[in-house]
Amino acid sequence: MDMDIHRESQLPQAGPKSLICESGRVLFGHFDGPVQSLGVEHFRYINAMDKPHGSLARRFHFKQFQFVSVCTPRFLLGVALADIRYAASGFCYLYDIEANKLVETSWLKPLALGCIMAPSPWDGYSRLGGKKGQISMEIKAGVWQLRIATEQIDAALTLVPPLNSLPMAMCNPTGYSGWTYTQKHNALGVEGSLIINQEPLALDEALAGYDFSAGFMRRETSWRWASINGRIQGALFGLNLAAGVNETGCNENVFWINGQRHLLGPVQFDFTRERSGHKSREWRISSLDGKVDLTFHPLNKRQERLNLWLLKSNFRQYIGYFDGAIEDASGRVHRLEKVLGLTEDHFALW
Template sequence: MQLVQPQFAPESLIGHDGQPVFGLFDGSVKNLNVKAFKYFNEMDKPASFVAKYFDFKQFQFVSIVTQRYILGLAIADIRYAASSFCYLYDIQANRLVQSEWLRPFGIGCRLSASASKGSAKVGSKHHHFEFDIKDGQWQVNILLTNIQAKLVLSPPTLSLPLSLSTPTGYNGWTYTQKHNALAVSGELTVFNEPQPLLNALASYDFSAGYMRAKTAWRWASINALTSQGAIGLNLAAGVNETGNTENVMWINGQRHFLGAANFIFNRQISDDFWQISTNDGQVDLTFRALNCRKEKLNLGFIKNNFRQYIGYYSGILIDNDGTKYHLHNQLGLAEDHFAKW
C-alpha cells in the first residue's frame, strides 16, 4: 500500500518560488500557473522562452462504458502539433470505428489549463467533441456523424480523484488528475439510436507538465459495475514514479492507493496477453486484448507509437481494508505507448 499520506491540494501548483509543489493531494489543484514556473536547462541555466513553450505537454482523455459501446476520446497538445481522436467500440460486434484530427501547432484545438474548470475542444462547428469542466465536474459534448452526446460525469458523494504532482527527469514535473467509476447521465445517441445510461460508467485523465523528451508508459484502466458495487482502477508505469505512483482503485467511490505496478507482456511475440500486478500484492490480473486503436508517427524529431487495447480483465483486487474482489472477463483498457516529443 502507498504509505505517503495525501496533503491538501494547493490552489496553485507553482509556488511563490517558481517551483511546483510535489505530492499526493486531496482534491484538485485549481490552477497549474505554468507561466510562473522558473524553468532551467540541464546545466542549471534559465531556459529560453522557446524551450519553456515547446517543452510543455498536455493531454486529456475520457473513457465511457455503456452496455453496448465503449467510447474513447482524447486531445493531446505537444506544441508542434495537436493530435486527437474519438473511437467507438461495439462490444457485441467487436468492431472499432474512429475519427481522428492532427492539427499543426495546435491550430483549431483548445485544451483546458485546469482539471477543475475550463474547456477542451477539437473539430469544426458541425463535427467536434468537447470536454467542459465546471467546478471539477466533467461534461462531454459530442457532435459527430454517428455519435451525438451531452453527458455529465459524476463521482459518488465525497469521492476524491487521484491528484498527483511528481518530479520528471532532471528539471521537469508532471501533474496528473484521474477519476474512475464515475456515473454517466445525459443523452447519448449512436447510429441514430438512443443509448441507455443507467449502468454506464466513465473515467477521465488530465495530465500536463514538462515531461521527458523521450517517454514511455504502460497503463491499465477499469470501470466496472459488479455485484460488489462500482469498481474503478488506474495503474501506470513509466511517468509518475518519483516518490509516488498514480496507482489507485475506487470501490464505490472510496479511494484506495496501491503500490508500484508491473506489466509483463512481449510486444515482439504477442501483445494481446498481459500479466499485471502491484508489488504490494493487492492486484493480480491478466488482460486479454480483443481490439486495438493504433497510431504510428515517425517524423524524426517527433515519434509516436501508440496502442490502446480494449479487452478482458480477470483476477483479483484487494482494497486497503483487505476486502477481496474477483473480476472475470471484465472489460477494460490497456495501453502501451512510446513518445518522442
C-alpha cells in the same frame, strides 16, 4: 543552487489553490482533490546547466493531454485530446462490444492550430475538430462535461462522481527540473444524452472515467497503462494502473470501490508486443507486494504510428477483459471476472 523544489509527505494533502507557488516552488505528492490552477507562469524552468530556459523552450516543452472513456452495456467510447505544441492530435472511437468492431475519427493539427486546452483540472474548456466533426471537454468546478459530434456519435454528457469520492491527483518531478501533474477519476456516473448511429441510448448503467495530465514532461517517454470503469459483485469499480511514468516519488496506481479511493503500490506489466500478423497475447499486471494480480485478454485495439522527424508516436490502446484480484489496505480482496477495460502501450518522442 536552490531549485525551489518542495518535497511533500507521501500522505495525501488538500488540493492546493495553485500547484506552483509565486516563489516558483512546485508542490509534489498526492492531493485530496484537484488543484485549482497549475500556476505555470510562476515556474522557474532551468536547463541541465542551471540556466533559465528561454520562452521557446518554455512553450514547446510543456505538454498536455486529456482522455475520457465512457462504457455502456453495448458500447465503449474513447475520446482524447493532446497538445504537444509541435502539433495537436485527437481521436474518438466507438467500440461495439457484442460485434467486437471499432470505428474511429481522428484529427492532427500542425502547431496545434485551432486546438484549445483547459488550463487546469478545475475549470476550463478544451476543443479540437474539423470537417470530420468535433470533440470538446469542459470542466466546471472539477466536474467534466463531454461533447462529441461525429458521423456515428452525438453526445452531451456530464461525468458525475459518487458522493464524497476523491480523484487520484498527484505531481512528481520529471527529468532534471520538470514536473508532471496527473489527475484521474474512474467509475463515475453519466448524465445527459448519447445518440449512437441515430439511436438514443439509456445512461442508467453507463460509467466513465477521465484523465487530465500536464507538465514539463520527458522529451522521450514510454508507458504502460490499465483502466476500468465497471462493476464487480454489484459494486462500482474503477481502476487506474501505470508503469513507466509518474514514479519519481509516488505513483498513480489506484482503485475505487463505490467511490472510495484506495491508493496502491508500484505494478509491473508483463506482455509480449505483438508482431505483424500475430494475435495479441494475454497481459499480466501484478505488484511485488501481491496486492495486485490481474490478467488482461485483448479483444480489439486502437493503434497509430507516427514518424514525423521531431515527433514520433507508437500508440496501442487495447480493449479487453480483466480477471484476477486486488487487495485493499484493510486486507479485503476484490475479485474481477471478465470485467471490460483498457490497456495501453505507448512510446512518444515529443
